[in-house]
Amino acid sequence: MTKVIIFDFDGTLADTIDILLSITNRLSVEFGFKSATKEELAQLSNLNSWQILKYSGISLFKFPLLIRKLKAELRREIPNIQLFPGIKEVLLELKKLDFQLGIITSNSRENVLETLEANGLQGTFTFIYSGSTFGKHKVINRWLKREQINAREVVYVGDEIRDIDAAKKTGIKVIAVSWGFNSQEALAAQNPDFLIESPQELSEIMSNMR
Incomplete structure (x- = not known):
């Protein structure tokens, strides 16, 4: 049971998908990885997390800092989250x-x-x-x-x-x-x-x- x-x-x-996409794209220049359009996001939806990291070119060394920044940015968007x-x-x-x-x-x-x-x-x-x-x-x-x-x-x-x-x-x-x-x-x-x-x-x- x-x-x-x-x-x-x-x-x-x-x-939060659209909000996270917007934040991630804003951070892409600072962290040196590819930004993504909504059309590309649809293609990425068929991949697992490791495949997405490889595709985007996100450095594994920078990844933990990126996640911390992403969470901080997301907090500012809470009034817009449904x-x-x-x-x-x-x-x-x-x-x-x-x-x-x-x-x-x-x-x-x-x-x-x-x-x-x-x-x-x-x-x-x-x-x-x-x-x-x-x-x-x-x-x-x-x-x-x-x-x-x-x-x-x-x-x-x-x-x-x-x-x-x-x-x-x-x-x-x-x-x-x-x-x-x-x-x-x-x-x-x-x-x-x-x-x-x-x-x-x-x-x-x-x-x-x-």
Whole structure:
């Protein structure tokens, strides 16, 4: 029986893709990598994170500083960040069904908390953890061990290939959402447990997993 639902944030709950593209393009000159148009972003949606880094020419040495700057810039955009349509209603419904909800994200905890508060969702999530871009599985494993929760009782919901990889490395089920960064075709190729096209489908799946 599933008791806990862990969510990714950007591209899963919050529609930050266009904002992140704009910020990244602004930082591209400073950090010496290729900027991207919306058309190029659509092509990149078929790639995993390492392939995107190689394509853009981002220096791995500069990458940690880039991520810190990206998070700081994103914080200024919080008033402009919207949740995907239907997400808020589904989260509140899942909460009423007594699922424990959490967030594990590569965004900053402060950015997530402020966005949730701005959208009337403060107190909805039991925990919010911020991890490295490529280390979500480590955060999940530490959380499972600390809380002494069986991996079979947990589901992870995310929009990227790396979310599916993290879930599989930790032995938890994964629901991939098609409205985020990676394309539906790219996600399907990674064989998630479920691949959904609307937040309402999440409610249906989780109701059957109780």
